[in-house]
Amino acid sequence: MAGPGGWWGRKSTPAKVETYTRWSFYLIALSEPLVVGVTALGQVEARLALLLMAPVLVHVALAVVLVSRALDWTCGRRPQPLRLLWALGVATAVLAVADLALAQRGPGGEDTRTVLGAACGATVTYGVGMMALAMKERRRVVRLVVGFGAGAVLVTLLLGMPVLGSLTIGTFLTAFGGFIAATSCFSVWLLNAVYALDEARETRARLAVAEERLRFGRDLHDVMGRNLAVIALKSELAVQLARRERPEAVEQMIEVQRIAQESQREVREVVRGYRRADLEAELSGARGVLRAAGIDCEVSGETDGLPAEVQSALGWVVREATTNVLRHGDAKTCTVTVRRPEGGVVLTVRNDGAAAPHGSSRAGGTGLAGLRERLSDVGGTLDAGEAGDGEFRLVAEVPLTARPALEVAS
Template identity: 65%
Template sequence: MREAGGWWRRKSTPAKVETYTRWSFHFFAVAEVAAVGVPLFGAMPGWLTALLLVMLGGHAVTCAVTASRALDWTRGSREQPVHMLWTLGAITATVATTAIAITEHGPSGEDVDAAAGGIFAVVLIFGAGAIALGIRDRKRIFGLVAGFAAGAGGIAFPLGMPGPAALATAVAVLLGAGFFAFTSVFSVWLLTAVYELDEARETRARLAVAEERLRFGRDLHDVMGRNLAVIALKSELAVQLARRGREEAVDQMTEVQRIAQETQREVRDVVRGYREADLGAELAGARGVLTAAGIDCEVTGEPAGLPAEVQSALGWVVREATTNVLRHGDTKRCTVAVRTEEERVVLTVENDGVLTSSGGTGGSGLAGLRERLAAVAGTLEAGPVRQGAFRLVAQVPLAVEVPLVAEMPLAAEGNA
């Protein structure tokens, strides 16, 4: 049972919806046999019961296979199952004709008429619903339902069914097939919408990362582009002066050195600003993003007053945890808590969907967080805490001594 439950929880929400949809149509095949196959026993001779059960079972299996292939076509993994749709239509017509013929020309008795009549109506209704899965044009679906209803009356009346009864049968098939066809169309629409929403969520996460990279690149371009242009001009001037033996060349190279050092400092400031994360802003952003993604997010605690280094380190933890939930999760609820204990700050992020949302306790994202927290003497623990739950706990001491970034070599900035 645990393995079965784990198999289900490992699936993403779209995959769960797809599995539910597929097995629903497989269940319809079982329901078809159970609904009109069981009443056959005792209602008519044994050989006729066996014949109708075989035909009914074959129709139900064909419906299930057609539904499966039609859903594959919906997901783009196979071509439209045109031949299967025509095959199902032919089998449906054969079983329906046989059932109505037995009703009018087979053994007499109300039980026989009721059992055969039930098969006649049910195979037409289930057949229309399964075929509708493999059609996209709404007009064709309307035509399919109307055609099955007209066919029901057109078959029943020539085989001896009275006119009013044939008309009532056609109306019943029209309503039943229409409802089943609508169910099929709605199921396909819902499945497609769920997958599109999931793709939109992933796209939004990628766009957020791309936007941040563009901002960072733009800031670096503004700093480096301007200063490098000045350095190039002054270096060219120094070369010309040196060739003429002018002492001013030394002054120009000194100015180049000063501008290069200034550029180095400005680049450090840009990198430091990019790396620093405000904990309050990250908490608010995480709650907004997760809520927009349909996840119930609860944030407790007040980050105001914490040292900047602590807020920056914990802000990155919140950002990475939120990214993991969005990218890998099938999460329904997430809680984020910030609290101060003695001389340390504890950040706890807990969510359900442990088998799909954690992103792995040894992934590169968590490894990067451990490195950041280690720089401020902090620790990080992450892993499942109970069935279906994943918890990430980061602890950072309040008294943090961090070397100034401006004093680090520029190469270290790029490798951190």
């Protein structure tokens, strides 16, 4: 899928939240010269307006770079940008003091003072808000906001401004700077929470696989542990009897042979049970796992009366499709439908995560190759791919007429 929509659709949910957060703060930082420029428009002559805008543009450039580095630091891609943090802090303080000094003592009339006051307010407000992105401890963010507000009060008092005016400016800068700083802190917290939830979902999928492996290991241990112990004891007894040239040694070895054959049969049953998936159980499990992962899953259709080998093959299709939705897609909804047309059964799995890479669920992947092999054993076919509108569709068809028997390797 080409174009901007495809670029956005291929991103995972955490990547989308990160991109949205990043560009939101870029736009906030870039709005600083807009605020100052609108205030200067019509207030002062063009040459003076450009002169006042030059340091504002430098401040904006520092803020944009800090936003980029701070969000990379938040996502664990680079170290904390301390030098940039200090650079933006010093630049914010210097520009704010210069604007206040020029507004109180510099040349120009009331219009110039208005523009300088707007430039000072925008510089401190945006600067403090952007610096909050690069600070981990919220107490330091509070100190930063209060410190700039108190500094503004102190500077204006030293410049001869009345106490009420100084307190008004300090309160304004503290309130608006604190608002943007709080927005920054909340955005960082939300981004971290989204990444943590995504990591938890991946961990849950890995744990499900590990739990299945443990179950299989326990089954094998239960089957083989007792039988191997009996074989060891009877073999030892047969050795002792053979050394004494007792005819009972032959009987013991016959018994060992019987137990070994029985063990082989039981192992085959365990493997067959592991590899043979029950369709109804797999549908129920898929619905529970996907809903637990925050994906709306709907299952419909009847599975009663299907041959065991068909249920096993389709059960593996459901299991593989569910795994791919959890691991590779970015789906919000998933539907599983079982239809029983005359002479066959059709299993359809749809999800709206087609734009994200599906890994093994793409054509030619190892997951699909394995499913096609299983379905071919029962005369079935598999079709998978994007169906348009951001939807990924997997369709398995199995005839219910004459089929080759499903062979389960031992």
